[in-house]
Amino acid sequence: MDNAIWIHPSDNVAVALERIAKGGTIHGQGMDMAAAEAIPAGHKFALASIFSGSPVIKYGYPIGFATTNISAGSHVHTHNLRTGLSGQLDYQYTPAHTELNSLPGETFQGFWREDGSVGVRNDIWVLPTVGCVNDVARQLATLAQPLVRGSIGRVIPFHHPYGCSQAGEDQETTRVILADLALHPNAGGVLLLGLGCENSGVTEIKPYLGDFDETRIRFLVCQQHEDELAQGLSVLKELVDQAGKAKRGPIPVEKLIIGLKCGGSDGLSGLTANPAIGGFSDLLIAKGGSAILTEVPEMFGAETLLMDRCPSEELFGKTVSLINHFKRYYEDHDTPVYENPSPGNKEGGISTLEEKSLGCVQKSGKAPVGGVLGYGEKVNGRGLLLLNAPGNDLIAATALAASGAQIVLFSTGRGTPFACPVPTVKISSNTALAHYKKNWIDFDAGRAANGTAISTLSDELYHFVLSVASGMELKHEAAGIHDMAIWKGGVTL
Numbered sequence: 001m002d003n004a005i006w007i008h009p010s011d012n013v014a015v016a017l018e019r020i021a022k023g024g025t026i027h028g029q030g031m032d033m034a035a036a037e038a039i040p041a042g043h044k045f046a047l048a049s050i051f052s053g054s055p056v057i058k059y060g061y062p063i064g065f066a067t068t069n070i071s072a073g074s075h076v077h078t079h080n081l082r083t084g085l086s087g088q089l090d091y092q093y094t095p096a097h098t099e100l101n102s103l104p105g106e107t108f109q110g111f112w113r114e115d116g117s118v119g120v121r122n123d124i125w126v127l128p129t130v131g132c133v134n135d136v137a138r139q140l141a142t143l144a145q146p147l148v149r150g151s152i153g154r155v156i157p158f159h160h161p162y163g164c165s166q167a168g169e170d171q172e173t174t175r176v177i178l179a180d181l182a183l184h185p186n187a188g189g190v191l192l193l194g195l196g197c198e199n200s201g202v203t204e205i206k207p208y209l210g211d212f213d214e215t216r217i218r219f220l221v222c223q224q225h226e227d228e229l230a231q232g233l234s235v236l237k238e239l240v241d242q243a244g245k246a247k248r249g250p251i252p253v254e255k256l257i258i259g260l261k262c263g264g265s266d267g268l269s270g271l272t273a274n275p276a277i278g279g280f281s282d283l284l285i286a287k288g289g290s291a292i293l294t295e296v297p298e299m300f301g302a303e304t305l306l307m308d309r310c311p312s313e314e315l316f317g318k319t320v321s322l323i324n325h326f327k328r329y330y331e332d333h334d335t336p337v338y339e340n341p342s343p344g345n346k347e348g349g350i351s352t353l354e355e356k357s358l359g360c361v362q363k364s365g366k367a368p369v370g371g372v373l374g375y376g377e378k379v380n381g382r383g384l385l386l387l388n389a390p391g392n393d394l395i396a397a398t399a400l401a402a403s404g405a406q407i408v409l410f411s412t413g414r415g416t417p418f419a420c421p422v423p424t425v426k427i428s429s430n431t432a433l434a435h436y437k438k439n440w441i442d443f444d445a446g447r448a449a450n451g452t453a454i455s456t457l458s459d460e461l462y463h464f465v466l467s468v469a470s471g472m473e474l475k476h477e478a479a480g481i482h483d484m485a486i487w488k489g490g491v492t493l
Helices: 131-147 168-182 202-209 228-243 273-286 303-307 313-332 343-347 353-364 393-402 431-436 446-450 454-469
Strands: 013-016 025-028 031-034 044-046 055-058 061-066 107-112 123-128 155-157 187-194 217-221 249-252 257-262 290-293 369-373 383-387 407-412 424-428
Touching: 013 025, 013 055, 061 353, 107 454, 123 131, 123 168, 123 228, 131 155, 131 187, 131 228, 168 187, 168 202, 168 393, 187 202, 187 228, 202 217, 217 228, 257 273, 257 353, 257 393, 273 290, 273 353, 273 383, 273 407, 273 424, 273 446, 273 454, 290 353, 303 313, 303 353, 313 369, 393 407, 407 454, 424 431, 424 454, 431 446, 446 454
Parallel strands: 123 155, 123 187, 187 217, 257 290, 257 407, 290 383, 369 383, 407 424
Antiparallel strands: 013 044, 025 031, 055 061, 107 249
């Protein structure tokens, strides 16, 4: 059985699929050489001599430069490889996008909402407008859980630390994200829970909701009631009674919007889980659905691959702005653009941000870019969309939900229990993690390292997602884990 994989013909490194001892034989795809030193699973080794200052090539692209001479069979990692990234760049438009052939789509069993949107869950959400009432939200959800009936799944409280002592763009961001979530179709009913003296209270957020359904979104200002728990429980009972009448029905797959995210990546993420997600994304888009790719800093070093997939100069310009705006954000805060990967990424075999990014964008498949979204902006088109948000797991996944994703696919090589406001499918890049953390992982894409074709995994994942959209419970849902986080970049008063 092969113990290493060579990704692209022009690569001068390959990846160990299992730990290879010093002196051990490396074999697979025509490789037959001895390991000059121990190579951990998921880590790179040199296929031939790489001289100091020369580019190290993986996925067919440079992932950095050698800092010393590296002999064939030697471990290639942070000790002998440096990033080649710098600040803002000028880019040339060289379109090379692939049009996907349309495919007939299936249906799933979801919930039509009055505004024409579609939910894959029918939960009741308790959303605090300010962090001061986080625990009131938790208490109310606990008290209301026994009221659940009909098609209601559960009552879910959310926590965040904002809504007050904010100014300018930060305050605007909090209001936009809370309004986006309040309008999310996965919630059959929403209680927006305010304190009464905060900057972004109920009165301030209402205008951001537009022409909303007053039977579905309700409000409670705690300072206005002697017993906020009794009053809140009364409102939640009414929401449950109303929302519990909704029933699942057949909905075209073209109504699905799926967020794409990775976190706790390892050296196999870009070889197994992320390409499987990319194949899924292409399949969904070919059937009329949409996928959203985010975590902009993890596009650095691979951004031209996305830019080349823009079918117009206008979209190319928006993508360039997305990348350079985020680099400027780093520079404005005196942070180098290559301040990544994380310690866990490095332990798993990822050495530079370019390498991480080239693996990350595998999730986007081959579809042309269909649009670029600002942070908090709702999906207004179809196909592959790029969303402005950082790499932070909770912030980026919440941003995907706020933009309209009903489900988020989250690939990981290290594992994580977290989830965002919508169902978050945990996809392992290695089978060992899937076996070890059965309580976290929903789908094992590590099978690709053991011979299962990526196309097979993508097709399996597509049908798995349809099952989730039709109500199948995920591991984090069974555990009662639901998180949210808002992107903060400014002053705290």
